[in-house]
Amino acid sequence: MVNEFQHTWAIILGGSSGLGLASAKKLAESGMNICIIHRNTRVELPGIEREFESIKSIGISFLSFNIDALQPEKRQEIIRKIKSEIGSEKVKCLINSIAKGSLKSMTTENSLTTDDFLLTINAMAISLYDWTKAIFDAEMFHQDARIISFTSEGSLKPIPNYGAVSAAKATLEAISRQIAFEFAPVGIKSNCIQAGVTNTKSLQLIPNSEKIKEIAIKRNPFKRLTEPEDVANVVYLLCKEEAKWINGTIIKVDGGESL
Numbered sequence: 001m002v003n004e005f006q007h008t009w010a011i012i013l014g015g016s017s018g019l020g021l022a023s024a025k026k027l028a029e030s031g032m033n034i035c036i037i038h039r040n041t042r043v044e045l046p047g048i049e050r051e052f053e054s055i056k057s058i059g060i061s062f063l064s065f066n067i068d069a070l071q072p073e074k075r076q077e078i079i080r081k082i083k084s085e086i087g088s089e090k091v092k093c094l095i096n097s098i099a100k101g102s103l104k105s106m107t108t109e110n111s112l113t114t115d116d117f118l119l120t121i122n123a124m125a126i127s128l129y130d131w132t133k134a135i136f137d138a139e140m141f142h143q144d145a146r147i148i149s150f151t152s153e154g155s156l157k158p159i160p161n162y163g164a165v166s167a168a169k170a171t172l173e174a175i176s177r178q179i180a181f182e183f184a185p186v187g188i189k190s191n192c193i194q195a196g197v198t199n200t201k202s203l204q205l206i207p208n209s210e211k212i213k214e215i216a217i218k219r220n221p222f223k224r225l226t227e228p229e230d231v232a233n234v235v236y237l238l239c240k241e242e243a244k245w246i247n248g249t250i251i252k253v254d255g256g257e258s259l
Contacts, residue, residue, distance in 0.1 A: 001058050005032035005239065008092035008142055009061075011082070012036050013069050013131060016048045018200035019150050020097030022228035023235040024055055030236060032092060033061040035082055037069045039100075061086075069098065070123055075130065079138050090142035091135055093239050096128045096149040096172075099202040102164040112163055120164035125171035132179055136186070146239050147183075147190040149176055150231070151250060153258055155194075161207050173250060180248030189247040193234055196226035196254025220257040230255070 010027045014020045015036035024034045034055055040048055045066070056062045063085055067074050101120030104112045128149050135141055154162045155169035173192050180190040197216035203209050217223055234253045237243055252258055 001029055001031055001060070003031035005030050005092060007033075007089050009033045009035055009082075009086055009089060010093040010095060010239075011091055011131070011135070012095045012097060013127065014038060014097035014099060015095070016040055016044075016051070018097065018099070018202060019195065019198065019228050019231050020095060021051060022232035023095055023097070023148075025058075026229070026232035026236045027093065027239065028055050028058045028060045028062075030239075031060065032239070033086070033089070035063040035065075035086075037065045037067065037078060039068055040066060069131070070100075070127055072130070075134055079134050079140070083138055083140055086140075090145075091140045092142040092145055093235075094131060094135060094145070094147045095235065096124075096131070096147075098123055098127055099200075100124065101168060103161045103206055104164070105161050106163055117164050117167060121168045121171050124165065124168040125175055128172060129175050129179065132183070132188075132190075136183070136188075141186070141188060143187045144241075144244060145188045146243075147176070147179060147188060148235055148238055149190075149192050151192045151194050153194065153196075153254075159206075159212075177248045184247060189238075189244065191238060191246060191248065192250045193231055193238075194250050194252045194254065194258070195231045196220065196252075196257040198226045198228060198231065200228065216257055219259075220255050221259065222255045224255070226254055226257070 010032050012020045015024050016038035028034050100123040102116035106112050151169045154166045176190045176192045231253050
């Protein structure tokens with residue numbers, strides 16, 4: 001372990017798998033302490049706990065909460081617990097990797113509803129602001145904090161059954177930019193990473209995901225999918241001192257797939 005980020009913390013929303021988990025591992029390897037907030041079933045927990053144990057074995061401090069991060073009262077409860085645990089140490093990085101939403105068509109019998117849109121946008125976009133504001137109000141942010149969220153090409157292009165998520169990703173990007181603008185005076189930087197098609201649990205839930213992967217490999221100049229570790233590497237780079245002037249942007253991490 002390299003103690004590059006010693007005595008600082010990352011709070012990762014949705015960090016039990018995929019991009020969030022890969023980011024947790026990468027930041028832990030650089031000495032950052034990790035707090036993962038996730039929502040998983042009892043059946044899923046043994047595998048998740050094994051992943052968490054591998055992070056703890058690196059030698060950093062580690063917290064996890066299997067709880068609904070979208071409920072305001074739960075959020076405040078977790079914030080109080082985290083603040084008590086970390087003491088005088090500060091949150092260097094907040095990562096929003098929540099993947100909760102509706103994957104319905106607009107034209108089928110069981111089509112998208114207003115509630116589907118609202119649930120998805122709240123879970124995947126507005127939650128970024130809610131958590132940023134809660135941590136800020138609790139005076140837990142590092143003086144040079146980084147906020148990172150994950151968007152996709154779907155924020156700009158229509159994809160079958162992706163309407164609610166597409167709207168959420170576009171909203172997420174707008175909120176990230178506004179955070180970058182309004183919180184800059186207190187040292188907070190906010191950016192989105194637009195990952196290429198990555199074989200995560202979230203992707204597997206999308207109808208015809210195998211076809212999506214096949215097309216992505218053909219499109220990509222390197223003829224492979226994006227790996228969670230590719231994205232985690234850029235999360236790490238965005239947390240470094242040398243990245244402190246990157247703010248309010250969307251960074252593509254796709255090997256040129258979107259070209």
